[in-house]
Amino acid sequence: MIEGTPVHFHRMKDMPSSHLLGTGTPMCAGCGGLETLHNMYDILGEKTVFVNAAGCMTLLSVYPFTPFRGGWLYTSMASAPAGAQGVRDAMDIMIKKKKLPEDENMEVVVVTGDGSAYGMGMSATSGAMDRNLNFIYLCYDNEGYGNTGQQYSAATPHAAITSTSKGSHGYPGFKKDLFSIWAAHHPAYVATIIGAEPLDLAKKIEKLQGMTGPRMLISLAPCPTGWDYDPQLSVEIGHLAVQTGVWPLKEYINGKVTHTKIPKQRKPVEEYLKLQGRFKHLFYPQRDEQGIAEIQARIDAYWDNVTE
Amino acid sequence: MFRIRFHGRGGQGMKTASRILGTAFFIEGYEVQDAPRYGAERRGAPIFAYVRADKVAVNERGIISHPDLVVVSDDTLVGMPAAGVMQGIDQNTVLLINSHETADTWQQRLNTQAKIIILPAQEEIEDRAELPYIGSQCAAAAAALSHVISKQTFTQALTEELQHLGDEVVKQNLAVASTAFDAMAPHSGIVKESALPSATDYIKPEWIELPFEKAEISAPAIHSGATSVKVRTGLWRTMRPVINYEKCSGCWWICSTYCPDGAINVTDDKLPDIDYDHCKGCLVCVAQCPPHAIESIPEHIAKEKELAGAKS
Amino acid sequence: MTRKLLTGNGAAAWGARLALTDYIPAFPITPQTEIIEDLSIWIDKGEMDARMVTLESEHSMITAAGSAASSGVRVFTATSSQGLLHGMEMVYTVAGWRTPFVMINVSRGMSSPITLESDHNDIMAARDSGFLQIHCATCQEITDSVLMAYRLAEHKEIRVPAIVNLDGFYLSFTREPVDLPDAEKAAAFVGEFDPENLQFKGSAPLSQAMAVLGGGPYSYFRYEAHLAVQHALSVYDEIADEFADTFGRRYDIIDNYQMDDAEYVFVMLGSFATKAHNAVDSLRKAGWKVGLARLRIFRPFPKEKIRQLLKGRRAVAVIDQNISMGMGGVLHSEFATALYGMKDAPAVLASFIGGLGGRDISQQEFFEMINEIKQASDKGESLEPRLLYTENELTEIRKLQAIAHAEHEEIHQQRDG
Structure with a gap:
């Protein structure tokens, strides 16, 4: 963060009360990703070009309907960061050559799901960070290929039932640590966020606005459709993800990782798991003590190493 | 050929209904096609599925434009143009509506020549996105109306299609489906098979030469902001959040910030205001409001109240 | 006008330079690489006011080319064979954006088996994409065609990207005399790129390249792109006449x-x-x-x-x-x-x-x-149909197969005999 930038978002009351992102989108009712996006858009403002990779949010803009008041460009599943590269470079060139007034400049924001960010789009993302591209990247992470019916992806957590891991123990793999992979590129900024913690989110967006270079965000995106829970629980599940320590809120700046919200007394992870149909097999027909304990142990091990 | 279309909301099991009916026809020796219509459908949003059945190979494909039977699981969809329930309906079509209201009421309301039959709504439940067993009921009613599917066959088809959900689910579905099947007995055979379109007397397609247009017009680009507000996603809503302003503490940020769709704005009086044209009814606001000032009521009841209010 | 010896790749790079290209997303691949090497040297020396960025793949390269052109700059890029096919999803995609830029393809046979040498299967794979295609026979024609390709691609009634194709080795690495067009005349001929209403800027809402639902709208957009590509035949002669008047060389369809x-x-x-x-x-x-x-x-x-x-x-x-x-x-x-x-x-x-x-x-x-x-x-x-293939070539492959122990009666005889 640039010294002297005032922080506007001290309290929840500082959050915007009217919203930029147009209503009427085809996202599911209770979509945790949309919650993140609309809060982010309120702070970034309309001079923003969103460059999108194939995923649920590709359907945000379906001709002739768009919720955006600035720019939107759909690219492909693998190459949204490259699309951002072209837009950013073009605007810089146009401004330098005085073909575009400076006040016409826009912030370029990549929006992809976890399917793209953790997998097919990772090479393009890595390349954009190598090139120190001045852009923001939002991964809305609903832990599976949601737009095709929630098959498991590299972001799927251990034991989750998905439409391609329907066995009695769910997904055997473990969620990939994208935060660390990104941080290993030493970009300007990496942070985890979640729509259920709008103040933490707002502070982070405001902080990255004062920076240049790659500014990378992963938002856990509770997904009623893919995770199988009642949509009204979206925010509750988001809170529990933070309170149980499943989703650590943190940021990376200048080689250092800082946790922005350390739960004082972590709730047992089962409080988070039991609300979701994708983990139902851990509780019904009988409790899988060992399975739950393993998940808890991994969370505990993570936090054991957290000091700040 | 029988051409049957099921209309419902995402989550009400219309795809399952079409599969149960398709399997039932198949067991009865019919050649069958069944398919859901995929698109940007979400929970609560209008969707449809369809079944074709014939004694010879079914060569028609795609959406049924002229149905012999239309089954509607949720009567709030009937009058909704976006749901397309009334598309291609004529005097030969039977319209089966799951409703508390009478066939006469619907006949007057819709001013249609189609024959209307009511599938008596089971005991009312709050959230219509979760109508239990409605898919099985619709399939059972459609089977009975066709007159060519025996109850035994239907039972076998339902069991095959729902087996993966467990015996208890099958049993519960069979119970309500059986009632629906029997309730249609007076109308059995009312749905008639219709023929292939005639090639001797037909309306010519109104083909035109597509005019060549400049890129600034013909590129797939939208030159305006927030046009999505023209899409009334409020139609997806089966439960309506209602703010009790006496209880509202005027905190104004919680419901507005948490609403995933940004469908709650704050008025000049610093009070939240729900945009019902776009609220999808996820009820996150109900769950999160600190003083519990937002309650949820079934959308159809809210609509009825609105109508009553407008009349008085 | 200067006459000098240039390879096909050098001629392509000169085309991009003379067209006053603003932006060059790049990725190396034989036999195209020399083009981006030349351009990067000119940019480093300040002889060319452009920015070059090496992406991490051709798929990304073509994405960046399209997105930059959609943001108002004149874009040039180049690839070949496997690279073109690796980027093929985006070849189709950016053409649908109706975004004009020029891409060189240095033709090279497709894998498998992998080869570095030339044929046209790579460019044929782009046949149905919505890119215009100009095929060159000489190094002179390459420079000239790049200039003409910008005029065609950026034409208001067309607005689709264009590929200028040249054969690997036979042109790419072969020097021939080329009359280099005068820089000022070339700049005047190509003119300024006017992105019209298809350009991102802060003051104008613009969503590009979104989804459509249903076959009706999809058919409209696809067929309009087809009509636009076809329309290039109608405007070509006018551009070719102007080129001939300015530079004294005439190129017909x-x-x-x-x-x-x-x-x-x-x-x-x-x-x-x-x-x-x-x-x-x-x-x-x-x-x-x-x-x-x-x-x-x-x-x-x-x-x-x-x-x-x-x-x-x-x-x-x-x-x-x-x-x-x-x-x-x-x-x-x-x-x-x-x-x-x-x-x-x-x-x-x-x-x-x-x-x-x-x-x-x-x-x-x-x-x-x-x-x-x-x-x-x-x-x-x-x-x-006949494959041009001689008896001697078959004898040669038999020798290779014998070494490779390919099981074949005739080869056994050869090996044993």
């Missing part, structure tokens, strides 16, 4: 040689046409009425011009440096389509597949192709 009274005709694309040119001269000396029709513009396909040109000819030899597996030569199919049902169409439309993976086509093979089509036409017969 079809480059015809000795066609006026030709009874027997070679049809082909690319640099091997200069070999056919020589063959026509030799055959003419021997008393044959032979001509050559080289397609410069392959997309849009100049169907009407082809019909007029080939009407009343006795026989045509279509030479394809590509192969559509299970069908044969792509150009041959397209000519058959163009000529189908035409009165006085040539009775013989023969298919010869040659030059795959850089294999040469000898003068004697050109002569023999004409001999074969003449005989077929005299006898009123049609000709089976």
Whole structure:
């Protein structure tokens, strides 16, 4: 963060009360990703070009309907960061050559799901960070290929039932640590966020606005459709993800990782798991003590190493 | 050929209904096609599925434009143009509506020549996105109306299609489906098979030469902001959040910030205001409001109240 | 105007420089790499006011090319074979954005087996994408075609990207004299890129390249792109006239040689046409009425011009440096389509597949192709498609197979004998 930038978002009351992102989108009712996006858009403002990779949010803009008041460009599943590269470079060139007034400049924001960010789009993302591209990247992470019916992806957590891991123990793999992979590129900024913690989110967006270079965000995106829970629980599940320590809120700046919200007394992870149909097999027909304990142990091990 | 279309909301099991009916026809020796219509459908949003059945190979494909039977699981969809329930309906079509209201009421309301039959709504439940067993009921009613599917066959088809959900689910579905099947007995055979379109007397397609247009017009680009507000996603809503302003503490940020769709704005009086044209009814606001000032009521009841209010 | 020796790659780079390209997303691949090397040196020296960015793949490179053009700058990029195919999703995608830029493809045979040498299967894979395609036969034509490609692609009624194709090795690494257009004249000829209303800027909401639902809107957008590509045929002559007036070189949609009274005709694309040119001269000396029709513009396909040109000819030899597996030569199919049902169409439309993976086509093979089509036409017969392949080449592959222990009776005999 640039010294002297005032922080506007001290309290929840500082959050915007009217919203930029147009209503009427085809996202599911209770979509945790949309919650993140609309809060982010309120702070970034309309001079923003969103460059999108194939995923649920590709359907945000379906001709002739768009919720955006600035720019939107759909690219492909693998190459949204490259699309951002072209837009950013073009605007810089146009401004330098005085073909575009400076006040016409826009912030370029990549929006992809976890399917793209953790997998097919990772090479393009890595390349954009190598090139120190001045852009923001939002991964809305609903832990599976949601737009095709929630098959498991590299972001799927251990034991989750998905439409391609329907066995009695769910997904055997473990969620990939994208935060660390990104941080290993030493970009300007990496942070985890979640729509259920709008103040933490707002502070982070405001902080990255004062920076240049790659500014990378992963938002856990509770997904009623893919995770199988009642949509009204979206925010509750988001809170529990933070309170149980499943989703650590943190940021990376200048080689250092800082946790922005350390739960004082972590709730047992089962409080988070039991609300979701994708983990139902851990509780019904009988409790899988060992399975739950393993998940808890991994969370505990993570936090054991957290000091700040 | 029988051409049957099921209309419902995402989550009400219309795809399952079409599969149960398709399997039932198949067991009865019919050649069958069944398919859901995929698109940007979400929970609560209008969707449809369809079944074709014939004694010879079914060569028609795609959406049924002229149905012999239309089954509607949720009567709030009937009058909704976006749901397309009334598309291609004529005097030969039977319209089966799951409703508390009478066939006469619907006949007057819709001013249609189609024959209307009511599938008596089971005991009312709050959230219509979760109508239990409605898919099985619709399939059972459609089977009975066709007159060519025996109850035994239907039972076998339902069991095959729902087996993966467990015996208890099958049993519960069979119970309500059986009632629906029997309730249609007076109308059995009312749905008639219709023929292939005639090639001797037909309306010519109104083909035109597509005019060549400049890129600034013909590129797939939208030159305006927030046009999505023209899409009334409020139609997806089966439960309506209602703010009790006496209880509202005027905190104004919680419901507005948490609403995933940004469908709650704050008025000049610093009070939240729900945009019902776009609220999808996820009820996150109900769950999160600190003083519990937002309650949820079934959308159809809210609509009825609105109508009553407008009349008085 | 300066005349100097340039490789095909050098000529392509000069085209980008003279067109005052703003932005060059790049990725190295043989035999194209020299183009981006030249450009990067010029940019570093300050001789060219452009920005070059090396992406991490051609897929990303073509994405960045499209997104930059959609943001208002003039874009140039270059690739070849595997690179073009790796980026093929985006080749189709950016064409649909209706975003104009110029891409060089240095033709090289497709894997497998992998090769570095030239043929046209790579560029044929882009045939249906919505890119315009200009095919070059000389290094001079490459520089000139890049300039003309910008005019065509950026034309308000067209607005689709364009590929300028040149053959690997035969042009890419081969030096020839090139008249370099005067920089000021070239700049004036190409003009400023006007992105119209398809450009991101802070003051104007613009969503580009979004989804559509339903076949009706989808058909509209796709067919409009088709009409736009087709329209390039209507505006081409005007641009070619202006080019000829300015630079003294005239390029037609079809480059015809000795066609006026030709009874027997070679049809082909690319640099091997200069070999056919020589063959026509030799055959003419021997008393044959032979001509050559080289397609410069392959997309849009100049169907009407082809019909007029080939009407009343006795026989045509279509030479394809590509192969559509299970069908044969792509150009041959397209000519058959163009000529189908035409009165006085040539009775013989023969298919010869040659030059795959850089294999040469000898003068004697050109002569023999004409001999074969003449005989077929005299006898009123049609000709089976032929791969240009000699007995000696088969002997050579047998030797390789023997070493590779490929199981084959004939090879065993050779090995044991």
